[in-house]
Amino acid sequence: MNEVLLRSLTPSVLGILVRRGADFAAAEDAVQDALVEAVRVWPADPPRDPKGWLVTAAWRKFLDATRANAARRRREDLVGEEPASGPAPAVDDTLQLYFLCAHPSLTPASAVALTLRAVGGLTTRQIAQAYLVPEATMAQRISRAKRTVSGVRFDQPGDVATVLRVLYLVFNEGYSGDVDLAAEAIRLARQLAAAIDHPEVAGLLALMLLHHARRAARTAPDGALVPLAEQDRGLWDTRLIAEGVEILQAALARDRLGEFQAQAAIAALHADARTAAETDWVQIVEWYDELVRLTGSPIARLNRAVAVGEADGARAGLAALAALDDSLPRHAAVAAYLHERGGDLAAAAGLYTEAARQATNLPERDHLVRQAARLNARPGR
Known part of the structure; x- marks a missing residue:
C-alpha cells in the first residue's frame, strides 16, 4: 500500500467532488471513507487508475450518505445519478x-x-x-x-x-x-x-528544508537539546541544505522580499558556517533588520538581540534586549545567555532558572535547568 500516493491524491479527489456539487463537509467525509476502502482493497487488487478509483469510490460514498439522510433528500436533483467511470479529470x-x-x-x-x-x-x-x-x-x-x-x-x-x-x-x-x-x-x-509561483511560498519551503537539515543534530542520544553552537555539523543533511539554498536564491532573485525569505536567509547563513565561530553574525543582524522591518515582530527583535550580542558583544546585545518587553517568550533565556557572555555568571544563573520555570516543553526546561546548574557549580558559587 502506497500511503504517500493516497495522501497526494486526496486534494484533487476532494476538489472533484466539490465541483460536482457536494458541499465541503460531506465531500471530505466521503473521501476519507474512500481512503479507508482503498487501504482495505488495494493491496490485493491495485487499480490501474488510482485517482479514478478514488473519485468513483468517494462519489459513491457521497451518494450513499446523501440518499440515506432524509433531511438531505432535496439534494437528489443536484447530485443526480452516478457519472460514468473513467479517467479522472486532470484539474x-x-x-x-x-x-x-x-x-x-x-x-x-x-x-x-x-x-x-x-x-x-x-x-x-x-x-x-x-x-x-x-x-x-x-x-x-x-x-x-x-x-x-x-x-x-x-x-x-x-x-x-x-x-x-x-x-x-x-x-x-x-x-x-x-x-x-x-x-x-x-x-x-x-x-x-508546485501549485503556485510565489516567492514567499519558495521562501517557506527553503526555510523548512534548512531547519530540517539540522534535525539529526538537535538532540543528544538521551533526548537532551543541543544548542546550535554545540551541534555536530557533520550530522547536518547537506543535500537538504543545498536544495534549500538553491530555492532561496531563486526566490530572492525575484526582488519581492518577504518574511519567510528573510528567515530562510538567516538559516542559510547558519548552514553555510563550517563551525559556530565562522558564523557571519554581521550579515545575520542585517537580515534580522529586514525581518523586523517587514513584520515588526517582537520575537524577531528578540532573536536580533542575540545576533547583535554575537556580532558586537554582550553589552550591545543587552542594550537591544532592554528595549523589549520582558514578558516575551524566551526573554529570560536570551537575557541569561547574554549575561553569561558578558561575564555576569550570577545574574545568568538566576535568569536561566527563571527561564526554566517559564519553559513550555520538557526538553527546553531541562536544558535551561542544566545551564543554571552548570553556572552554579562554578568555583565560588
Whole structure:
C-alpha cells in the first residue's frame, strides 16, 4: 500500500467532488471513507487508475450518505445519478483547498487540523496522535471547522500569507505519534510550491528544508537539546541544505522580499558556517533588520538581540534586549545567555532558572535547568 500516493491524491479527489456539487463537509467525509476502502482493497487488487478509483469510490460514498439522510433528500436533483467511470479529470484543486482550509474564520488550531485532514490526507486518529489529544476532541475540532467552511465558495481567491502561516504552524509542531509533522509540512509545502509561483511560498519551503537539515543534530542520544553552537555539523543533511539554498536564491532573485525569505536567509547563513565561530553574525543582524522591518515582530527583535550580542558583544546585545518587553517568550533565556557572555555568571544563573520555570516543553526546561546548574557549580558559587 502506497500511503504517500493516497495522501497526494486526496486534494484533487476532494476538489472533484466539490465541483460536482457536494458541499465541503460531506465531500471530505466521503473521501476519507474512500481512503479507508482503498487501504482495505488495494493491496490485493491495485487499480490501474488510482485517482479514478478514488473519485468513483468517494462519489459513491457521497451518494450513499446523501440518499440515506432524509433531511438531505432535496439534494437528489443536484447530485443526480452516478457519472460514468473513467479517467479522472486532470484539474488540480490543491491550491483552492489550501485557501479553504486556511479560511480567516477558523482558529489557527482548526485551520491546521483541517489542512492536515483535507489536504494532507491524514486520518483523525493520526492528527490526534500528533497533537497528543483524544481522538474525539480532534474529531469535534475538525467537524466544527468543516461546518464553518462548507458555505464558502470554492473558487474564492484566498490569502497566501494565511496559508503559509498554517503550514509554518504544522512544521513547528515537530512530530509525535506515527506522523512526522515536520516532514508532512515539507511535503505540503512542496505541493503548494508546485501549485503556485510565489516567492514567499519558495521562501517557506527553503526555510523548512534548512531547519530540517539540522534535525539529526538537535538532540543528544538521551533526548537532551543541543544548542546550535554545540551541534555536530557533520550530522547536518547537506543535500537538504543545498536544495534549500538553491530555492532561496531563486526566490530572492525575484526582488519581492518577504518574511519567510528573510528567515530562510538567516538559516542559510547558519548552514553555510563550517563551525559556530565562522558564523557571519554581521550579515545575520542585517537580515534580522529586514525581518523586523517587514513584520515588526517582537520575537524577531528578540532573536536580533542575540545576533547583535554575537556580532558586537554582550553589552550591545543587552542594550537591544532592554528595549523589549520582558514578558516575551524566551526573554529570560536570551537575557541569561547574554549575561553569561558578558561575564555576569550570577545574574545568568538566576535568569536561566527563571527561564526554566517559564519553559513550555520538557526538553527546553531541562536544558535551561542544566545551564543554571552548570553556572552554579562554578568555583565560588
